[in-house]
Amino acid sequence: xxxSNDMPIxxxxxxxxxxxxxxxxxQSVFTTLSNAGQNNNDLYVSATAAFNDGDxxxxxxxxxxxxxxxxxxxxxxPQGTWAxxxxxxxxxxxxxxxxxxENFPFVRDCSGNLQPLNTAGLIYLSSVITGxxxxxxxCFALPTATLSNQGSTFVASQATPQAYTDQQILKAIEKKxxxxxxxxxxxxxxxxxxxxxxxxxxxxxxxxxxxLKQANGDSRAAFATFCQGDSFSNNNGYFQLxxxxxxxxxxxxxxxxxxxxxxxxxxxxxxxVSSANTRSFLGTNINAGxxxxxxxxxxxxxxxxxxxxxxxxxxxxxxxxxxxxxxxQSESSSSSGDGWLxxxxxxxxxxxxSEAESEAESxxxxxxxxxxxxxxxxxx
Numbered sequence: 001x002x003x004s005n006d007m008p009i010x011x012x013x014x015x016x017x018x019x020x021x022x023x024x025x026x027q028s029v030f031t032t033l034s035n036a037g038q039n040n041n042d043l044y045v046s047a048t049a050a051f052n053d054g055d056x057x058x059x060x061x062x063x064x065x066x067x068x069x070x071x072x073x074x075x076x077x078p079q080g081t082w083a084x085x086x087x088x089x090x091x092x093x094x095x096x097x098x099x100x101x102e103n104f105p106f107v108r109d110c111s112g113n114l115q116p117l118n119t120a121g122l123i124y125l126s127s128v129i130t131g132x133x134x135x136x137x138x139c140f141a142l143p144t145a146t147l148s149n150q151g152s153t154f155v156a157s158q159a160t161p162q163a164y165t166d167q168q169i170l171k172a173i174e175k176k177x178x179x180x181x182x183x184x185x186x187x188x189x190x191x192x193x194x195x196x197x198x199x200x201x202x203x204x205x206x207x208x209x210x211x212l213k214q215a216n217g218d219s220r221a222a223f224a225t226f227c228q229g230d231s232f233s234n235n236n237g238y239f240q241l242x243x244x245x246x247x248x249x250x251x252x253x254x255x256x257x258x259x260x261x262x263x264x265x266x267x268x269x270x271x272x273v274s275s276a277n278t279r280s281f282l283g284t285n286i287n288a289g290x291x292x293x294x295x296x297x298x299x300x301x302x303x304x305x306x307x308x309x310x311x312x313x314x315x316x317x318x319x320x321x322x323x324x325x326x327x328x329q330s331e332s333s334s335s336s337g338d339g340w341l342x343x344x345x346x347x348x349x350x351x352x353x354s355e356a357e358s359e360a361e362s363x364x365x366x367x368x369x370x371x372x373x374x375x376x377x378x379x380x
Contacts, residue, residue, distance in 0.1 A: 010056035012064060017044065024050055025092035025124075025276050026365050036062035050090040052076075063087035063128060076121070078110070078145040080157065082129055085149045089127035090279075094140055095372045096365040097124050097276045101266075103176045103200045104207055105375035106169065108264065108297045110139040110147060111156035111306040114223070116163055118372035126279050126311075129154070132325045136279045138311040153324045156306045164380065166221030170209050172379040176200040184208060185231035186242055192234070193219060203266035205247075212237045225265045238262045238302045251294055252281075252313035254329045256321045260298040260309075268293035268312060273368045278312060281319065281326050286312040300324040 006021055007013070007030055019032035031048040045062035054070020065087040066073075077083070077091065094107065095117050106114040107122075115122055119142065126138045131152035139154045141147065146157040164172070177198040183189065188210075189197075196211040205227050211219040212234045220237030227246040232239045238261035241247060248257055251265060272278070272288040272295070280286045286293050292315035300309050300321050307324055320329040 008051045008055050008057055010058055010067060012057045012059045015059045024048075024090050025097040025273070025278075026362070027090070027092040028052065029090055032064065034059050034062055047088050048090060049088055050092070060087050064089075076123060076143060077125070078141040078143060078147045080145075080147040082127075082147040082149045082154060085130045086127040087130075088136070089125070091123045091125045093365075093369075094119075094122045094124045095369040097273055097278065097368075099271055099273055099368055100372035100375040101203055101271070102371075102375045102378065104173060104202050105372055105379070107140045108308055108310065109156075109160050110141045110145055110154050110308060111159045112299060112308050113160050113162050114164075114166060114169055115140065115142070115160070116372070116376045118369065118376055119163060124278075125154075132323055133327050135281060135327065136283050136311070137325070138279070138281075139308065140310065150307075151323050151325065153307055159306060166223075167211075168380075169223075170196055170198065170211070170221055173198045173200050173209055175379065178206075182206060182228075184226045185229070186233055188212065188232040188234040188239060190234075196221075203270035205266075207264065208232075208239070212239070222262050223264060224262050235261060236302045238299060240302070250292075250315065251296065252315060252317040252319050254317070254319040256319045256326055256329075259300055259321045260296075261300075261302045263296065263298040265294055265296045268295055271295050273365065275365070280312045280314065280317075282317065282328070286314075290314065292316070 015035045016032040019030055021030045027050045029048055029050045033044050033046050036043045036045050047062060047064045049064040052070050052072040055066055055073050056068035057064045058067045098117055100117045105117050107117055109115045121143050123141055125141050126136045128134055129137050129149040129152050133152040137152055137154055142160055145160050147154050182199040191213040193211040199206050199208050202225060205225055207225050209223045212222045214220050214237035222239050224239035230245040230247050231242040233242050240261055268286055268290055269288045274288050277285055277287045293312055295312050297310045309326055318329040319326045
């Protein structure tokens with residue numbers, strides 16, 4: 001059981017009525033029940049944020065905003081102005097939360113580049129960044145990245161360096177190629193470099209990688225997940241699902257999928273470490289056992305912008321793409337902020353974590369990290 005001395009300091013303590021510390025895949029987090037602020041005397045909301053020694057927080061209308069960033073946190077998080085408009089920020093080492101698929105142990109970072117899951121310093125970042133939406137936004141990021149908040153979207157100032165280029169990744173997955181008999185349907189193949197195409201098993205479905213022609217005549221390395229019978233078109237060098245696909249029945253519903261380019265997805269049970277808990281796009285709890293929960297990663301535009309959408313959703317959700325941000329299709333951008341922030345204890349960790357549970361969690365995190373190392377080593 002933690003004590004008040006373990007809590008981060010700051011003015012948030014003046015409005016908190018209850019708080020506790022727990023773990024977010026190996027990273028310390030604290031959850032507090034606080035007054036939402038002026039003119040909300042009877043309204044208390046729950047907020048959770050990750051922290052290290054030296055961090056300080058304030059209450060921002062019931063949310064937790066970091067007002068002082070300690071040295072350890074500064075070394076872990078991406079740089080840039082995004083943090084000035086961020087609250088309820090949590091993060092963890094990516095390989096502690098995500099299982100590495102042995103055929104494709106990569107994730108797409110905030111600049112759109114594929115990074116090995118075992119990359120040193122790679123984190124999974126989830127934060128409410130004000131603008132178009134007040135729901136959590138998520139990304140994979142390295143501390144060397146520089147991010148800004150553009151309409152509630154993490155935008156990288158430039159592409160993050162890769163350990164392996166997309167062309168090297170295409171070459172590596174050839175070892176696992178199932179052959180042309182597994183290719184998805186659609187006219188994408190007419191504008192692909194045939195020798196570059198590989199289809200591999202991925203998280204219970206398939207993943208395709210290929211060099212696709214862009215409008216300017218250049219070729220671009222594109223990657224997407226699909227089910228048997230799915231069909232793709234080539235939209236300026238990006239895979240785009242065509243109507244009537246099996247895949248759509250396994251994804252959050254709504255119009256967002258019509259502008260999801262190079263969509264990589266996996267059921268949460270196939271990609272999350274069994275001990276991990278994280279947030280959905282609406283801030284609700286997601287873990288490996290959540291029914292019909294899916295991890296998705298895609299480009300919301302096919303214009304080459306260094307902007308991606310990453311996170312978890314459930315099949316019943318009905319989402320739309322509003323300027324690159326996923327929001328509930330039934331809500332306008334002006335009202336989307338109240339869905340999870342203003343409901344107490346919507347997303348919170350357990351108040352007490354026993355020593356045995358903590359040791360078990362650490363063992364699973366270590367095993368996941370080792371598996372990521374092994375999967376990358378096997379390909380290169």
